[in-house]
Structure formats: C-alpha cells, structure tokens
Amino acid sequence: MSTKKLNAEQVWKQLEDLLVPRLRLSTTDRVVYSHLLRHSRLEGELRLQFSILWLARGTGICHNTVRWAVRRLIAHGVLRLLERSKAGHLVEVRLPGEVRAARPRQIGRRPLSRTRAFDFDDLDWLKHQALRRAIHVRERGRCFYCLSRLVPATRCLDHVVPRAEFGDNSCRNLVSCCQACNVHKSDLPAADFLRSLHRQRRLTAVELAARFRALNALAAGKLRPRLPPQWMRRRRHTGSV
Numbered sequence: 001m002s003t004k005k006l007n008a009e010q011v012w013k014q015l016e017d018l019l020v021p022r023l024r025l026s027t028t029d030r031v032v033y034s035h036l037l038r039h040s041r042l043e044g045e046l047r048l049q050f051s052i053l054w055l056a057r058g059t060g061i062c063h064n065t066v067r068w069a070v071r072r073l074i075a076h077g078v079l080r081l082l083e084r085s086k087a088g089h090l091v092e093v094r095l096p097g098e099v100r101a102a103r104p105r106q107i108g109r110r111p112l113s114r115t116r117a118f119d120f121d122d123l124d125w126l127k128h129q130a131l132r133r134a135i136h137v138r139e140r141g142r143c144f145y146c147l148s149r150l151v152p153a154t155r156c157l158d159h160v161v162p163r164a165e166f167g168d169n170s171c172r173n174l175v176s177c178c179q180a181c182n183v184h185k186s187d188l189p190a191a192d193f194l195r196s197l198h199r200q201r202r203l204t205a206v207e208l209a210a211r212f213r214a215l216n217a218l219a220a221g222k223l224r225p226r227l228p229p230q231w232m233r234r235r236r237h238t239g240s241v
Contacts, residue, residue, distance in 0.1 A: 006095070008042060014096035023076050023099070028061060032069040033078055035059050040093040051088035074166040081161050082172075082219040085189040090219075125225075126169040132157060134225040136176040144175035145185065145194060145211070146202050154179055160218065162187040171225050172218055190215055 015037075020030060035058050040048035056066045070089065073079045078099050080092040125131045135157055141150050144158070158177045161167030164187055177185075185193040191212070198208045217223050 006041060011037070011042070011095060019078070019096040019099060023078070025076075026069075026072075028065055028069045029072055031059050031061065032066060033073055036079070036091070036093050037095075041095055047082065047090060047092055049088055049090045054088070071166060081166060083189060083191060083215075084161060084165055085191050123171070124169045125171050125174050126157065130228040131225075134228055135171065135174050138171075138223060138225040139176035142176075143178040143181055144214070145177050145181040145190075146197055147207060147211075148178050150176065150178060156182050158182045158185060160190045160215070171223075172221055175218070 015030075015034070019025065019033075025033070032055065035055065036048060036050070039050075039058075040046070052063055052067050052070070055070070056063045059066060061069075070079065074081050074091075076099070078094055080094065081089060082092060083090040123131070125135055136150075136155055139150075142148070143150055143155075155176055156179055157174050158181065159167040159169075160173050160175060167173050181193075181197075184196075188196075194203065194208060194211050194215070197203045198205070203211065214223070
C-alpha cells in the first residue's frame with residue numbers, strides 16, 4: 001500500500017521532539033526505528049517485510065540487540081506486527097505523529113469525528129463480552145482457520161500474532177476459531193498453521209488461498225466487526241470509547 005509523499009524534515013522533528021522523549025527510546029531503538037522508517041514510509045510504503053539478519057547488517061548492531069529493539073518498538077506501538085514467519089517480520093511502520101502514546105494529551109472531550117481510529121485500532125476487543133461477541137459474529141459461525149461450524153460451547157478467540165510476539169487485542173489480531181485450532185496453532189505464525197491444515201487435508205487448495213486473502217484483509221483492517229449497539233450509545237454519550 002502506497003502512502004503520500006512525506007515531509008522528511010517534519011518527520012525527523014516529530015521523532016526527536018515527541019517520540020524519543022515521550023517513549024524514552026534508547027539509542028538502539030532510535031537507530032532501528034530510523035532504519036525501518038527509511039526503508040518504508042520515507043519510500044512511500046506503509047508495510048515492510050524484513051529479517052533480523054537484514055536489520056542487524058543494515059544498522060551494524062548485533063542480532064540479539066536488534067531483536068529486542070524490535071520487540072520494544074512493537075510493545076510501544078511504533079511498529080504494528082502483522083505477521084511473523086520464516087521469511088521474517090511483516091510490520092506496519094508508524095510515523096512519530098501516528099503513535100498514540102507519543103501524541104500530546106488533549107484536555108476535555110474529543111469530537112466524535114476523531115474517535116473512529118481509536119475505536120478500531122486501539123480498542124481492547126478482549127476486555128468486554130459484547131466486543132468479544134462481535135468478533136465471533138464477524139466470522140459468521142465459522143472457524144477462521146479450518147472453516148468448521150462453531151457453536152458457543154466450542155468457539156474461542158485466538159490471537160493471529162501470539163501474545164508472546166507482542167500481538168495485541170485489536171480486531172485485526174483476534175479471530176473466532178474452534179478449540180482444536182486454538183490449541184494446535186499455539187505460537188505458530190498463522191500462515192504456517194494454515195499450510196499445516198492444508199497438508200492435513202482439512203483445507204482444500206481453494207480454501208487455503210481464500211484463507212490467505214482473509215488473513216491479509218484482516219491485517220489491513222478490512223474485516224472490521226460491527227460495534228454493538230450499546231457500545232455505539234456509550235460512544236455518543238462520552239465522546240469516545
């Protein structure tokens with residue numbers, strides 16, 4: 001996905017004036033983030049796929065140090081991890097001004113027009129029963145992975161990117177699935193797990209291709225669940241979620 005041309009000077013000022021002091025980024029974090037930013041947003045690309053080896057060579061920092069820097073940046077919300085596989089990490093690289101924790105705090109009620117991104121990108125969809133139910137409704141009674149029929153007694157929610165890899169509780173990272181898939185997937189990357197289902201003949205080649213498309217749409221934020229009516233009323237009354 002391409003992005004509009006950026007003002008590099010403004011991005012650099014936001015990095016130094018907002019992101020670094022507010023998140024207390026270390027020198028290593030800054031170097032790693034700057035390198036990823038250089039090869040993604042500053043070249044007009046929202047997403048970047050990279051390996052730790054490539055990143056270590058590009059920054060001149062040892063592998064383990066780079067790996068922990070990436071994990072810290074994901075935890076801070078500077079990077080959004082979309083997929084982890086043998087090919088490496090697929091991330092969305094956020095600009096300094098897009099990182100919620102680094103934005104100046106606003107006093108008073110926020111206009112409703114400014115809450116849409118928060119509703120879906122920052123909302124914890126595991127925190128409330130109504131929101132968890134909305135994830136299940138989005139999948140229309142089917143396991144996101146194996147497509148088997150689900151009933152309330154056998155369904156559960158799964159993190160596409162595992163919590164161990166700093167996967168969040170956003171609607172981009174939660175899916176409704178059967179208990180068997182939840183157990184067997186464990187900390188496997190979702191793409192690898194889908195391939196294993198195909199090898200076990202639980203998915204046809206056509207279904208596997210469709211699951212990969214759904215996985216990409218999920219990561220891109222195109223499979224948004226519908227907010228429950230009571231949640232919409234709460235947003236109107238408070239000005240935010």
